[in-house]
Amino acid sequence: MSNLGPVRTRFAPSPTGFFHIGGARTALFNWLYSRHTGGKFILRIEDTDKARNSEEFLRVIYDSLKWLGIDWDEGPGMGGGHGPYRQSERNDVYRLYLEKLRTTGRTYEKDGAIWFRLNGERHTVHEKYKEDDGTEHDRIVERVKAAPVLIHDLIRGDVSRAEDRDFVLVRANGEPGFHLVNVVDDIAMRITHVIRGEDHLSNTSKHIELYNALGEPPPVFAHIPLILKADGKGKMSKRDRGALIEEYQARHFLPEAVRNFLCLLGWTPGDGREILPIADVITQFELHDVHQANARFDERKMAFFNQQYLRAMPAPAFAQKALSALHQAGLVDANASTDDAHIQSILILLQEKLPSLENIADMSTYFFTEEYPYSPNVRETLTKKGDPVARVRQLLPAFTQLASMDDATAIDAAITTTATAFAAKPSEYFAPLRYAISGLGSGPHLHDILRILGKERTLIRMDRFQ
């Protein structure tokens, strides 16, 4: 194990695409480990590929991390003693380290680029190579018989891998490449633990060659399993449905729930709990407990977590979030307040029924406007059991007699009286009535809806229903 002093982990995204679940989980594990050990978590932006970078993607990364509650101790917006934290601003650092490699004879130029020279016997070979599109073809490459390097991985144990090709340090256009900047910055920023996806395992042998060539001790490595797409083959990518953090943000998922679920993708708490506060995760999180096998992303289970968090939320916090979702859906105006007793009474009912805040508008439109939609499916189901309009009409006289909609006993009595008069069962009236006044087949308790709507609005809706 490393004894380099306080733990320093980093997340090093490149702003070349949207921020997805896999990246978030990598950031989270680095953050968790730093918090567990009382170390520092550094955010570093790997924006060396000028052609593909965008400020828009960068903003999404910051937003998503903040949304998930992953804060960084050093990095953009935070400062720190090892900046700047954007690689596009660190060219002199790279030049410095490159010079070290040059003076020890480990670099050479070819096709305008600067390459790293592996030590070992060289020979050219024909090899088969598979393109991204699946086509295979032959090519001639120079291979090097380099000594295998041993990767001490906290999750995988010792992995031995031999590099067999020189690689590019600085591109022909003068921009330093990934392997150089990644290693140099981890050295310069005193990173002690490199926690990254398993797809980097084969880069790590290159990186260890670089550490060795620079005479620097490598950090501790921990290659975490990949997240596979929910269905189909391969790892999850930015293009898969449900892969983007910002999507869950837009859908009003609770960040605590998403973060909790992400913790469980590749790690399990020792105490067997699945839903647990982040403080408890931080206490328990150890890298050697991280799994080795890839995990498939199951959005349904995350939705379950989200629902559990929603239920457990203190009412005022729920009200705040619910109101903002309702406002976005255009059901309440900007100055609607959680102090409003009417709104409060609605929100209290909704919290226990809601699977997710993304459903709040669909499930509560009828509280806020007379223009609520009637679900055709529900109507179809109701009609099979009888004519819902007729039932509501039968109910109308008795309901008109009611003093208010506050007395549940009186309401039940009105329904029972009507049912007796028409030789029906009281239960035959509940569903049609609910449909008439809400347009839906389910929801909060009928008495509660009636009480909130009040007599006048209820009667208008019943009367209008056809």
Add this chain to the structure above:
RNA sequence: GUCCCCUUCGUCUAGCCCGGUCUAGGACACCAGGUUUUCAUCCUGGGUACUGGGGUUCGAAUCCCCAAGGGGGCGCCA
């Protein structure tokens, strides 16, 4: 093609390091019953898994080997 990693219910996993308590436990999902005037709540129950083969052992999900399958890399992307 080549190198590396992985392999317990449909999915996430516990157990594996330190072999017997595993007729393999939990969660999500699913199915069935019950509660509920509705239901998206709640309760009860159910099915489904140690990839295959060989070995070691009195005994293997647990240790070893092989195979198969899955994943990743093999970019002047990161």
